[in-house]
Amino acid sequence: MKKCLAALLLSSVSFHAYADIFWRFRNPDGTTKWQWVANFSSSVLILTLLIVMIFLLLSNRRAGRANRELKDIKATLEDRVARRTASLIETTEALKSREEYITNIVESMPLMLIGLNQRMEIIQWNQVAETSTGRPIASVLGKNLWEAYPAITLTPDQVAEVLQTKKTMAIKHSQRDQYYFDITIYALTDKDETGVVILVDDITKQMKAENKVSERDKISAMGELASAMAYDINLPLQSILSSLLNAQEKLSSNEVSAIKSELLDTLKNACFSGKQASAIIQNLLDLASSHHHEKAPADIKVLMDQSINLAGSLFTDLSGLRFGDIHITRHYHEGLPHIPCYHSELQQVFVRLLRNAFHSLNKASHENPAINIEISEFYDSLWIKVQHNGKALSPLEQEDIFQPFFSISDRDPACPVEHRLSYSYFIITDHHDGQMSVTSDEKFGTCFNIQLPLV
Template sequence: MKKLLALIALASLSMSAYADIFAVFREADGSTKWQYVANTTASVLIISLVIALIFLIRAHLRSMRANRALTDIKATLEDRVANRTAVLQATTEQLVEREAYIASIVNSMPVMLIGLNQQLHITQWNKKAEEITGRPIKDVVGKNLWEAYAAITLTQEQVKSVLESGETLTLKHAQRGQYSFDITLYPLDNHADTGLVILISDVTKQVNAENKVAERDKVSAMGELASAMAYDISLPMQTILSRVTRARQELEAADLGEVKEFLLQEVETVRLSAHQATAIAQNLLDLAGSHRDSKQLADVPPIMDRSIALATDLFTDADSLAFKHINIRRNYASPLPQIPCFPAELEQVFVRLMRNSFYALNAKTWDDNNKPWINIEIGEFYDSLWIKIEHNGKCLSPSEQLDIFQPFFAITNHESTCPVEQRLSYSYFIITDHHRGQMAVTSDEQYGTCFNIQLALS
């Protein structure tokens, strides 16, 4: 194109060198050489067409090269896009697999897992959480934790303190003999979505197993101690009984006048006290060997009768009331089913209740119009066996009613009002822990004192 423009410019400049540039197309007489004009015009046109053709061929070749380059670029881009798509697809599949793997791990955990964000809204909720709460994940995601699970034993202040401090918090929630939970709050580094994770572990079986082991060791140690005490008590008691028997024989043979009757009475009192101490020692031996690893079916009324007979041997006040002089009213429903229990332990519970009733009755003054009595009722009500032991002795104050089932060392929030020797914490432990029952007391001046025991039939 540049050369063509140069030729046109050169032709324009050379026009001035000729007087008449068209002279070559005229004859001498001035007529036009049409044939020459036609030939010249055709030549110029052919030359122009050839030049145009050359330019078109060059443009075509250039466009072909450009098209080949574009085709190569397109093929390269397609390969790159295909490779990138394959990589992204593989990465996506890996992410999906990892997410599914993590989700399966979370859902297979035997603990309740809850994820929360900074707004305390639920982001994670595993299968165990669904089982415990009865709510699927789709119903709780995005909701406030306490709206989704109002029964959770956590406060918003506790959760917010973990989010603010970034420190793990471990809590325990338990109801003795019923359930035990470990609650752990883990703050996470990524606070944009999930601020913390809450793990709630049901450790009831573990705690119960540990308690059974500790209880077995405790009972074993107590049995060993009781056996040693009973043995130590029985030795001097045997000596006392033998000496008292010999002294009584010598007093009966001696002539001591009026003082003889007094001395015989005193010796008899000592003999009865020694006999009572021997019965106490024997009861300790029975208690030491009473515990069993498994329950057995037994009738409660015979256990109660044996307890009353044992209380008659154990409880005698030389200067006041003897248990055998108390009017025992027995009201046993018939028939009564057998229940799974530890008979020796129930016997100890009943003896302890008789002892408590005995000392309460001794704390009052009696006359012919007002006699001491103990009323015992045993009956069946729905799926439970109910035992009621009632007496008309000295009533328990409201504070004593609160303290009587508590161990002495556990009373820290108020001054102790119930004497240690009158407490029934071990009896309460036997009923509630060993037999999964219930035990309560009511007491007032009008109706007297009543101990109520509920035991399951199965």
């Protein structure tokens, strides 16, 4: 009961306080000071408006700053968009120009170009392909290669192998003296799809021209060998004929018994010349039948000694010098390695050099004919020098001696065909990847230099 009375009393006090919230604006007699209320309300309103105005000013400043930033961003964005657009346009034009350039290259290529995808369908077909096959690009795009061009000398297995291994394949297809083609197949790889490119190069004109040059060189070499052979065989044949004529004249006389010894000498010379002619012919037969397709190691010193012995049986002029009368000096360095070579060909080169020296010494009528041979090793090469003191070569002869007899020239050849060494030069430079040269003057004689690689 007491608690209820206390609560009721407290409630009445609180209500009374709330009901008199304007007690500060009342007069002692209980009347309200409305002027004060108006002044207080105006002050509160002014303060509120002032605060609102301050917030509005601050918000306006932030909005202005944000607006300026937005304008700057807009201007920057427009500039970036303009630059990016210009860059894209430039890139597009560059790509278009590059594409046109590549297309122009493909169309201007002097060989047939065919592009295939993984399904071996044609995706590229240049102008040469159109001209060569008579099929325009519109009629072959998307078709299988062998359906569009059945005459192509390729098989699907070859193209499939390139697609699988990603290795370039080169194929030569030819029909002698009719057509020659070089075919290259290589794979293109990207992230999306892998295809192949086929290049077909028609080299018929080039090969025919090269074959003509090769045939001319072969004919030139045959002419040189035939001329040298005729020259070498003619010497013993002339000696035999002279001996026989001399014997015939002496036999026709009445003093046969008195000239018996002279007849025997004449017949002996004729037999010697006959053996010499037979040796020359046998040497040519050995050369023709001794070619090997693979090189074999050889001791150059042994080949040179064999060549000197062979030259002794081949080169003799009964009216002049004999090869056996020439003083030969040999300087062979110790420990010379064997080199890979074609034995018979190098031996013929050495024999031809000794033959040239023999005829030069025979023309000079030298009192002390001599040939100096030196073989040495220098770095990765073997050097061979054949020097003699016979008749020197003129500058024009030095120019011509290694040239084929039928080579084109604007002057008459200075060196006769039977004394040229173009075939020997061909053997050294082409078959053995070496070098060959000559130096000659009256004071120091003539020296032929040969350089052969050790491997």
